[in-house]
Amino acid sequence: xxxxxxxxxxxxxxxxxxxxxxxxxxxxxxxxxxxxxxxxxxxxxxxxxxxxxxxxxxxxxxxxxxxxxxxxxxxxxxxxxxxxxxxxxxxxxxxxxxxxxxxxxxxxxxxxxxxxxxxxxxxxxxxxxxxxxxxxxxxxxxxxxxxxxxxxxxxxxxxxxxxxxx
Numbered sequence: 001x002x003x004x005x006x007x008x009x010x011x012x013x014x015x016x017x018x019x020x021x022x023x024x025x026x027x028x029x030x031x032x033x034x035x036x037x038x039x040x041x042x043x044x045x046x047x048x049x050x051x052x053x054x055x056x057x058x059x060x061x062x063x064x065x066x067x068x069x070x071x072x073x074x075x076x077x078x079x080x081x082x083x084x085x086x087x088x089x090x091x092x093x094x095x096x097x098x099x100x101x102x103x104x105x106x107x108x109x110x111x112x113x114x115x116x117x118x119x120x121x122x123x124x125x126x127x128x129x130x131x132x133x134x135x136x137x138x139x140x141x142x143x144x145x146x147x148x149x150x151x152x153x154x155x156x157x158x159x160x161x162x163x164x165x166x
Contacts (some may be wrong), residue, residue, distance in 0.1 A: 042069035045102045046155070047123045053160035056112045060159065062123055066101035078126040079104045085161060086117025095126055116163035120156035 047064035054060055062081050077100060083092040091114050096106040102125065 042067060042071045044071075044123075044125050047104075047121075047157065049121045049157045049159050052158065053162055054110050055162040055164075056110045056114055058110050059107055060110060060121075061105060061107050062121055062157075063105040064103055064123065066099055066103035071100065071102045073098060073100050073102055073125055073128075075100060077102075079106065079123050080126040081106050081108070082122045083108075083119060083159065084122075084156075085115040085119045087115050089115070091119075098125065110161065114161050116161050119159045119161050121159050122154055122156055 045064040045067045047062055050061050050063075051058075064079075077098040078095045079098040081092070081094055081096060082090060085091050091111050092108060094106070094108065096104055098104040104123075106123070
């Protein structure tokens with residue numbers, strides 16, 4: 001294959017060298033952002049909304065089970081629940097208690113005057129930056145919010161708001 005200082009590499013050694021030179025950058029690229037000894041990522045649990053359709057005045061339950069990983073949200077953890085109506089207007093934004101493992105149950109009444117149609121519900125651990133898709137708990141600094149979610153995919157669970165007479 002090659003000739004290094006007058007010595008040629010045999011086929012087997014040339015392949016070993018080629019594999020090593022290709023594997024090192026790949027391994028460095030894969031492991032450089034996160035320790036290979038760190039626990040696996042721990043993302044917030046998926047939540048559900050029940051019932052899937054309601055009219056103003058009806059009660060809705062938003063809930064999630066505990067995670068199966070070691071989330072460690074803390075004893076004072078909270079979840080932020082937001083409801084946007086069919087026009088995209090925020091009609092509800094509240095904090096609710098959440099367990100150390102991310103489980104919660106939040107019940108709210110659909111506010112009067114919510115536009116009928118397909119609304120959406122989001123629920124995220126409060127005061128954490130989940131734009132880091134490694135799942136590491138990135139605690140936001142206390143005080144005025146300085147973090148703005150700009151590139152995360154926002155999980156939006158549909159909630160159909162029925163009009164009058166439905």
